Amino acid sequence: MPPLRTFSDLKVRERQNRQNIIIDAAERVFASKPFDAVSMRDIACEAGISHATIYRYFPDQQTLFMEAFLRGVEEVLPRIEEAVRKNPDEPVGAAADAFIGFLSEKKHYFKMMTYFMLDGALDPALLERLHAAGRLILDRFEGLLTERGSVAEPRIFAHAFFASLNGILITFRDFPGRSGEDVLQHMKVLGRVVARLFEQGMEKGGTAVEGRGWEEPGR
Amino acid sequence: MPPLRTFSDLKVRERQNRQNIIIDAAERVFASKPFDAVSMRDIACEAGISHATIYRYFPDQQTLFMEAFLRGVEEVLPRIEEAVRKNPDEPVGAAADAFIGFLSEKKHYFKMMTYFMLDGALDPALLERLHAAGRLILDRFEGLLTERGSVAEPRIFAHAFFASLNGILITFRDFPGRSGEDVLQHMKVLGRVVARLFEQGMEKGGTAVEGRGWEEPGR
DNA sequence: TGTACATCAGTGAACGCGCGTTCACTGATGTAC
DNA sequence: TGTACATCAGTGAACGCGCGTTCACTGATGTAC
Numbered sequence: 001m002p003p004l005r006t007f008s009d010l011k012v013r014e015r016q017n018r019q020n021i022i023i024d025a026a027e028r029v030f031a032s033k034p035f036d037a038v039s040m041r042d043i044a045c046e047a048g049i050s051h052a053t054i055y056r057y058f059p060d061q062q063t064l065f066m067e068a069f070l071r072g073v074e075e076v077l078p079r080i081e082e083a084v085r086k087n088p089d090e091p092v093g094a095a096a097d098a099f100i101g102f103l104s105e106k107k108h109y110f111k112m113m114t115y116f117m118l119d120g121a122l123d124p125a126l127l128e129r130l131h132a133a134g135r136l137i138l139d140r141f142e143g144l145l146t147e148r149g150s151v152a153e154p155r156i157f158a159h160a161f162f163a164s165l166n167g168i169l170i171t172f173r174d175f176p177g178r179s180g181e182d183v184l185q186h187m188k189v190l191g192r193v194v195a196r197l198f199e200q201g202m203e204k205g206g207t208a209v210e211g212r213g214w215e216e217p218g219r
Numbered sequence: 220m221p222p223l224r225t226f227s228d229l230k231v232r233e234r235q236n237r238q239n240i241i242i243d244a245a246e247r248v249f250a251s252k253p254f255d256a257v258s259m260r261d262i263a264c265e266a267g268i269s270h271a272t273i274y275r276y277f278p279d280q281q282t283l284f285m286e287a288f289l290r291g292v293e294e295v296l297p298r299i300e301e302a303v304r305k306n307p308d309e310p311v312g313a314a315a316d317a318f319i320g321f322l323s324e325k326k327h328y329f330k331m332m333t334y335f336m337l338d339g340a341l342d343p344a345l346l347e348r349l350h351a352a353g354r355l356i357l358d359r360f361e362g363l364l365t366e367r368g369s370v371a372e373p374r375i376f377a378h379a380f381f382a383s384l385n386g387i388l389i390t391f392r393d394f395p396g397r398s399g400e401d402v403l404q405h406m407k408v409l410g411r412v413v414a415r416l417f418e419q420g421m422e423k424g425g426t427a428v429e430g431r432g433w434e435e436p437g438r
Numbered sequence: 439t440g441t442a443c444a445t446c447a448g449t450g451a452a453c454g455c456g457c458g459t460t461c462a463c464t465g466a467t468g469t470a471c
Numbered sequence: 472t473g474t475a476c477a478t479c480a481g482t483g484a485a486c487g488c489g490c491g492t493t494c495a496c497t498g499a500t501g502t503a504c
Contacts, residue, residue, distance in 0.1 A: 018480090034340055036255075039457065050482050052460080061458065111337065117389055118333055121253055160387070160409045160416075167386020168379070170336055190379045197379075197416040200423070237447090258490065269449050271493080280491065 019057045019067075022047050026068045030108030035115055040064075065112060066126045072109030073133040076102045080140060091144050092161075092199050096191035099165050104184050110169055135216060138162055149202035155216075157198060164194045238276045238286075241266050245287045249327030254334055259283075284331060285345045291328030292352040295321050299359060310363050311380075311418050315410035318384050323403050329388055354435060357381055368421035374435075376417060383413045 004010050025047035029038050040061060044051035058064040076099065083098035084091045103110040116122060116130055142158035151157060168190045175183050223229050244266035248257050259280060263270035277283040295318065302317035303310045322329040335341060335349055361377035370376060387409045394402050 015480095035337070040459085041457080049480095051458090052483080053481055055459070056480065114333065114337055114389065117393070118254070118330065156408065156412060159391070159405075160383070160412045163386040163390040163409060164379070164383035164413060165386065166390050167382035167384065170333065170389055171382040171385050172378070174336070186378075189375065190382060193375060193379045193420075194383060197420045200419060201412075201416045204419070234447095259492085260490080270491090271450080272448055274492070275447065 015057075022049075022054055022057055022064070023068050023071065026064060027071070027108060030068070030111065031106070035108075035111045062123060062126060066116070066122075066129060069109060069112040069116065070129065070133055072103075072106060072112070073136065075106075076109075077136060077140065084144065090195075090199075092148065093192050093195040095141065095144055096161075096165055096195040097188055100169060100187050100191045101184070103169055104173065104187060107173070110173070113166075114170060131216070134162075138216075145198060145202050148199050149205050151202060151205055154202075157202065161194070161198050164198075165191060168194070234276075241268075241273055241276055241283070242287050242290065245283060246290070246327060249287065249330065250325070254327075254330045281342060281345060285335075285341075285348060288328060288331040288335065289348065289352055291322075291325060291331070292355065294325075295328075296355060296359065303363065309414075309418075311367065312411050312414040314360065314363055315380075315384055315414040316407055319388060319406050319410045320403070322388055323392065323406060326392070329392070332385075333389060350435070353381075357435075364417060364421050367418050368424050370421060370424055373421075376421065380413070380417050383417075384410060387413070 004013060022043065026038075026043045029042045029046050033042075040054055041051045043064075044054055047054075054064065058067070079098045079102045080095045083094040087094035103113075122130065138155070138158050141161050142154050145157050145161065146154045168187050172183060172187050172190070175186075178186075223232060241262065245257075245262045248261045248265050252261075259273055260270045262283075263273055266273075273283065277286070298317045298321045299314045302313040306313035322332075341349065357374070357377050360380050361373050364376050364380065365373045387406050391402060391406050391409070394405075397405075
């Protein structure tokens, strides 16, 4: 956080603080009810302001949602780093564990990610921010995998690994009649299985499946 | 289809036909616009009836959606069988390919599946039908995997494989600035990578990751 | 053959609701002269 | 010191919309007597 030198700086900071309070409120609301049921009025109520006030800080709902989501990405990366640091003998498994643990604990981030991925009618500028965030995670996964061995197309493996972890989260979250603890345990087991398979694949080396190259947009 | 012996049979059949027309219309609407944007009025319009008429055939929206979705499951299984039959030397990869190809072609089924999995507020009876459908697919995947080798907990591997394929679909569908053909190609490559890793894991044998047992509900 | 009745597909209008967003306005604070 | 003005956070009411669902009703068909 840059120091405050002028009254003008303070004004900007205060505005940012107010924006943050709204995002905080949005996260709490997202955490408390299904995604579809979250309205601007709910968020405003949680933040203790009128719903009209939100529009003084965010141009529309999608932007607010995206800001809230991007916080999740900022948070998950340090979690992965920490897990890798603590488990140097099985970094991929630890990363999978951290990823699943975090997105399972903070379900609203995952719900938002799924929503954004699924609906597709996002403003292009917001979409680019979403993909930039995805690329950060892919970069980290690719780094972890290439430490275990060398394949012709490591990025493909990173894509597949990332997708697998997402799939575990979407397929098994909210399994009915299970405690949250059991579900988390099961998802983590699946994450370990996948991580081990990818590690073995990297150690075995060789080429990825034959197929055309694939450039991520904006890379 | 059972033969028609009585006028009463015919009446039942005709009612089923009308239900099917509504479900057909629903699928066409789902295929044409984002999930959130599909309304009962749209579906009625597509079927050429008043929206009130739908309620003479389905008690509510969720039930109609679920009926439409379950058709997808009925369709995907034969596709998998056919792919396996045609590619006896790499059944897992062929199954992954068929699964991804089908759900990518019929995007609305996948959208519905994601919606149901994500939102969680389903009627219990409908939820059970959803899980029964999932179990059918898991059974088939488990069978394919165990043909390649033996592990302590094959069901865990089937779960992870199923989840990975779902993850590929949700993570990479609607990649912006790509033709549908490119995206499908990429997803299929990822599916092959995952399939090969699972095959290798099964061939290598051994135990799944340590973890508590996991019983699917209703099994 | 004729009449009264039952069944049921189908319908347009209406209900009640909640949504995202906008607007005209208030009121507090700081500034220029 | 006082006054006119500018800025801007915040607001309640309203707009316009579309949704899922229900309701009272029509009209066609078959049935009982």
